Amino acid sequence: MSIHIAAKEGEIAEAILLPGDPLRAKFIAENFLKDPVQYTGIRNILGYTGTYQGKRVSVQGTGMGIPSISIYVNELFREYGVKRAIRIGTAGSIRDDVKIRDMVLAVSACTDSGANNIRFSGRNFAPTATFSLLKTAWDIAVSKGWQPKAGTVVSADMFYTENPEEWKLWAKFGCLAMEMECAELYTLAAKYGREALCLLTISDSLVSGEQTSAEERQTSFTRMMEVALETAIS
Numbered sequence: 136m137s138i139h140i141a142a143k144e145g146e147i148a149e150a151i152l153l154p155g156d157p158l159r160a161k162f163i164a165e166n167f168l169k170d171p172v173q174y175t176g177i178r179n180i181l182g183y184t185g186t187y188q189g190k191r192v193s194v195q196g197t198g199m200g201i202p203s204i205s206i207y208v209n210e211l212f213r214e215y216g217v218k219r220a221i222r223i224g225t226a227g228s229i230r231d232d233v234k235i236r237d238m239v240l241a242v243s244a245c246t247d248s249g250a251n252n253i254r255f256s257g258r259n260f261a262p263t264a265t266f267s268l269l270k271t272a273w274d275i276a277v278s279k280g281w282q283p284k285a286g287t288v289v290s291a292d293m294f295y296t297e298n299p300e301e302w303k304l305w306a307k308f309g310c311l312a313m314e315m316e317c318a319e320l321y322t323l324a325a326k327y328g329r330e331a332l333c334l335l336t337i338s339d340s341l342v343s344g345e346q347t348s349a350e351e352r353q354t355s356f357t358r359m360m361e362v363a364l365e366t367a368i369s
């Protein structure tokens with residue numbers, strides 16, 4: 136058992152899916168995994184291990200934001216030997232050509248977070264996806280006819296920013312979407328020598344103000360989960 140995860144040694148698979156929402160972890164376990172067993176429920180951050188196409192996979196919530204995902208991913212890498220971590224989340228588009236419901240593969244993540252400032256004493260680290268995972272996920276999505284987008288995302292510390300126009304600077308530099316966790320996942324994967332990928336579904340647009348309905352979110356999320364699960368067991 137680690138401080139925030141109740142699993143015993145061996146209860147978490149080497150490959151794990153990481154949604155922010157713990158109830159999404161429950162949904163994936165109950166609808167996509169065979170024989171899921173819940174291994175943690177501390178703070179209602181649920182985690183399950185089961186099998187997908189005969190291979191062991193875990194799925195666990197991370198909460199929202201860099202401080203929260205940092206706690207769970209640190210413990211998963213350090214104490215449970217997780218080798219492959221795939222975040223599945225939602226993001227807000229900051230470009231006209233990135234549409235609601237689009238699937239985005241995060242090649243890399245800019246951030247305004249204090250975490251890497253503290254860690255690297257003001258130097259800039261470049262949080263980047265594991266290329267083999269990125270390529271596998273891309274190929275799987277394309278083979279299913281779901282044309283994804285790949286590029287840089289932004290992991291912001293604040294959802295409610297003081298300057299509502301802040302995203303425009305990132306858009307000017309070619310970033311595709313705003314979310315709140317990817318940079319920390321990629322940084323920790325680099326530190327511990329593990330594989331990481333972040334798959335995102337566009338849930339809203341900061342450009343147009345559009346938002347997805349709950350039903351649309353469910354359908355596009357299901358596609359992303361399939362890509363994530365097949366990538367996890369590849």
Ligand code: HPA
Pocket residue numbers: 225226227228291293294313314315338339341
């Ligand atoms: N900002 C940050 N994170 C998000 C957003 C957003 O607009 N939409 C979904 N996750």
